[in-house]
Amino acid sequence: MKNILMMKGARTLVDACTRIKEGEKVLIVTDTEKVGIAEVVAAAANERGGEVTMAIMVPRKTDGEEPPHPVAEAMKKYDVIFIPVMKSITHTQAVKNAAAAGARILVMTHFSEETLISGGIDCDFEAQKPICQGVARILEQGKRLHLTTQRGTHLRANIEGRRGNSLYCIVEPGQFSTVPTIEANVSPIEGSAEGVIVADASVPYLGIGVLREPVTLQVKNGMITSIEGGSQAQILAENLKSFGTPNVYNVAEVGIGLNPKSRMIGVMLEDEGVFGSVHIGIGSNLTLGGNLKTACHYDVLMWRGTIEIDGRLILENGQLRI
C-alpha cells in the first residue's frame, strides 16, 4: 500500500528531476531489493508517455561493482535512466558510458520507500539549484579549506585546482545526479588533509545509520590514521581494515548539504542533503575530480558545520553565509 504514498515522489523524479517527455526511452535499472520502488517510478514515467523498460539484476556484491554486461550495454540506448538499487553502481564505467551516450541519469542508491514518500524529495530543486551552484563555484575557486564544528572537528585541506561538484537532482543530457541530496562538494588534493573529524550525525553505510555517539577520526597526510568511538565506530574501523589496502583511508570529499527538506534518518542520499550538515567522503574520489579509485567510498556526517575557504566564511554553524 506504500505505493500510493510513493507516487508523489516518483512524479517529482519524472517531472522536476528528469523532465521526461512523451515517447522518450526510459530505463529503470534496479536489483531484487528495490523492485517496489522501481515499479512506482516506472508507473510515473509511463504516465508521462515514456517507453519504460525495467532491468532487474541480482544486487551487486559491493558498492561500486559494475552491473552485468547486458545491463551496461542497454544503458547506452536510453534517454533517461533511473537507478534505484541496493548496492551502488554510481561510480562505474557503465554509468560513465551511459552519460557519455547522452542519457539523463538519476542515481537512487540505498533508497528506502520513506525517501520517496517525504523529506528531501519535497524540495523545490529548481529553487536550490543556484545556491548549490554558487557554493560549488566557491569550492572550485578556493585553495585552502578549513572545516570546524562545535563537537570538535577541525580539518584543513588543500583544494586548489579541484572541481567543485554541484548535485541538485536535476539532470541534463550527459549528466547524472543523486537524489534527493542537494550538495556541493570538492575532493581535497590527496595527502593534504590534516586534523580531526568528529562525526556526530550519521554514517549511512554498513547498517550503521544515525549515530548514537560520535565517531572520531584522526587525519594525517590526507589519510585517516585512527577511528574511535563506540560500537558504531568499531563497525566502520573493522570494515575499512578488512579491505587490506591503505587507499580506503583516503580523505576523498568534503560535502555540504543544501536540501532544506532532508532529514537525518540513516539513509545516505537523504542524510547527505541535510541543510548545513557536512560530510567527509572516505576512499575513492575518482568521480569527484580526484585521482584515486579504491575498494569503497563511505561518508561520515556531522551536524552544523562551519567552513572557511581561504579565510572567507561560507558556512557558519550550519547556516550559509554567502
Added chain:
Amino acid sequence: MEAFREIQMIAGASKLVNDCARVKPGEKVLITTDYEKLSIARSLATAAYEVGAEPIIMIMPPRPAHGVDPPPGVAEAMRVSDVVFQPTAKSIAHTPATHKTKESGGRTIVMAEFTEGMMISGGLEADFELQRPLCEKMCQLLTEAKEARVLQELGTDITMSLEGRKGRALVGLATEPGGYSAPPNIEASIAPVEGTANGTIIVNGSISGIGLLRSPVTIRVKDGNAVSFAGGEEAQRLKQILESSNDPLVYNIGELGIGFNPKAKLQGLMLEDEGSFGSVHIALGSNADFGGKTRASRHIDNIMRGATVILDGKSVLDKGQPKI
C-alpha cells in the same frame, strides 16, 4: 494464491534452464519479458540464479503486435547475453533483435504466449533429449521428400511439393551457441513449395489466435493458396482474421509440421498444440524464416489430430502414429 503457483512453476523453470538451455554457472541469462508475463520471468530468474548463473530480467511494454522489435536497449542486452528467455505476450521471436542474438552466439528460448499453467504441467514435462532422434529423423525424411500428401478421416486430402526444401527440427533445446528453440513445442516441419498445394484441409484441432475448435473448419486450397473457408463461427473468425490483415500473402500454404511431444496436449495454446504428439499442422502465411520464400504479415497454424502423412507414396505418420 499467486505465490503458491510460483512454487509449482519452478519445476518448469528448472526444466527450461537446465535441460532446454543448459545454463551454466556464471552465464549471463537475460529474461526479456513484458508486463503480462512477470511471474514466469521471476520463476526463470529463480531457476537461473539457483544454478549459479547471473539472471537479468528486462521488462518492456508489450509490443503492439507479434514480430515487433524490442526497444534498442533490450536488443543490445540480448546481443551480449549467453542465454535469452523470451516469455512475452507478443512474440519477439521473428525480429532483428532475436536474429542478432543468434548471430552473436546467444541461445534463445522463445516463450511467446506462455502461461503459468504451461510452466506447471504439460509439454515441459517431456524428455526433450529422448524425443530428439525421432523428430530429427522425420525432419530428414521431409528434406528428402519430393511430395507430401495429408489425409484425414473427416475428409482432409491435400498434396504439395516439398522438392528442394529443407526440413527443420525444433527439438525444444537450445544448447549450442546460436541455438534457438520454442519448448514445449517439438516438431519437424518444412515450407512447401509456393503455388503447389492443392486439395482440402479439414481442421479439427485448433487454430492460432482462435483456440480449440468446437466444430471443424474446412479450408479449400488451390495452387498454393487457401481459397475458401467453411464451417461454423470459427471458420468465419479465421476468414475475418485473414481479411483484416490486408495481405494476400497470408493465404499462402506456408508450412507442414508434425508434433513429437508426448506430454503436450491440444488445448488451444500454440506451443503445446503444435508439439502435441502425432498432430499435424498446416500453416497459412509466412515461411521465410525456415526455408520458404513468403514473408507475410501473419503465420497462422491450423492443427489437426489423427492425420496421416504420406511422403512420396510412403506413409510416415498413420492416423497420428509415426511409422518411422
